[in-house]
């Protein structure tokens with residue numbers, strides 16, 4: 001779970017989901033940023049659909065399944081994201 005770099009409070013999963021777009025600390029209100037190392041890791045999530053795509057074709061999914069799959073993936077990413085999210089006080093350059 002992410003820890004606020006300003007006040008040192010640990011965010012719960014629920015608090016992280018609530019502020020996932022803004023990343024404002026629920027304790028001190030300070031804006032937090034995703035750290036560069038955390039962003040690199042979450043960037044790997046973008047590869048999941050690419051990995052699943054061949055399986056999709058292989059299993060000969062119907063259009064309905066093909067539409068549900070991205071929703072399921074997005075949901076899974078949202079569930080896992082707070083566990084890998086690391087915070088920073090400033091916006092760090094990617095590399």
Ligand SMILES: [Zn+2]
Nearest residue numbers: 004007025028
């Ligand atoms: Zn804080």
